[in-house]
Amino acid sequence: MKAIRILINSNIFISLSAVAITVATQIQLGLNPQWHPYLFLIFFATLFEYNLHRLITILTNSDALNSDKHNWVKDRLNWFYLLVLLSVIGFAISVIEAKLKVLLTLAPIAGLTLFYSTPLSKSASGIFRLRQIPFLKIFLISFVWATVTVLLPVIHSEKAYNNFHILTMIIERFLFVFAITIPFDIRDMIADRQAGLKTIPLLIGEKKSIYSSISALVLFFTIAVFHYLITNQWLIISAFTISFLTTIVFLINERIRNLPLYYYGILDGTILLQGVLVLGLYFINLIFQE
Template identity: 30%
Template structure:
């Protein structure tokens, strides 16, 4: 997953003709590891450190080193970028920690992750801001029409990218989560995903700086992502989403580098 966000951030830099920005890229990489492990394992670990299994302790140590990497590169971020990561940090914190009033939640966890149907929207929002707005702010690019369109495109793409995972997790997710496949079924979920890929592709034509190679790249990645969505199901193989779907941003990056 960290490689996916790293790839999407690098894609942004290439799309706006920016140099390889080690600070932005490595910050996003380490922040993804730290944030993901925090959200995923906080509910398991909480404060029972002495009774943690060895594998979970290893993850905590790995996450700690990733946090050190995050902190190191965060030090070199400019002020505007730090404001953005503060907002993203708060969203991530609320996504995992039970602080908000329980009347808004489906159970007693009281975090954003448990609000019915909200999970995929939060992830898409955080990823789109982190992989588009963060590197552009860090490189002092004016947030213009092209940047805003790219943020919307990235939100749509990440949203669709989450759908094979949502379909896979139908076997495991509590019905209280109200995921899209739980609410409308697998077939309609796939239809919505395909429909969302249409504006993802055609929004490129509304940018002030239109590039022919980017149109070709978007067409290829749209087609391949649509195929992975169409063929996803509840009984998908272990690596279908966890490897192949997660690898799509890396494939997108390779396309951008090849067609550059």
């Protein structure tokens, strides 16, 4: 359990989840799952961004280290700074190894991500970040996850794909991430209200927000089933069915929602689970074909 907590609190867990769901994209595209430099790019970019967000919060808010969210860093500041440094070095090396087309695709999305965490201006009223634009936070997070984890494998493969197929994959990924991100905003309602941020839960309330989360997940699954019926990818349908059923239980079960690692372990873990399911069923299918 201690090792799991370290992986989660260091943001290595969410970075591995980003890699797993990107490998799943390879299979959804009809490619064989393979390791490429852009997977390391995604891992280190995710690790850097999530820890940068934490670092900026700590530096700009003296009380942040006392919060449950950042308390893990409090007694491990030197290790945390080392982790940020290693993520920068890893990202730099990955950039050198990645294809130019991949970097050009990633650049504007990475810019949005940095502006999400990095202060854009400072005034008498405080520091302004992109995430403070009303209701933008959840849509920006979902957009970045969807575009990066879908488009980078597409660009790297340099193959021609049906635009409908790619767009539908982006929509599916967006809806899935949107669904599992709403509970984070529900959790942060008090802090967001005090900070003057406008989020969906603050607008429509906790109960309706949970319904919105479930609706987004159902819409994801419905679109995915029709999509992969058309492309005759039963393996993807099977993986997404298990992912959908598991995630919806995590969203509606109150006992699970009260678990200590619910947000950064279970909800973030649904991304990893979906990737592992697609990859696992892919290899199981290969075994039965032999």
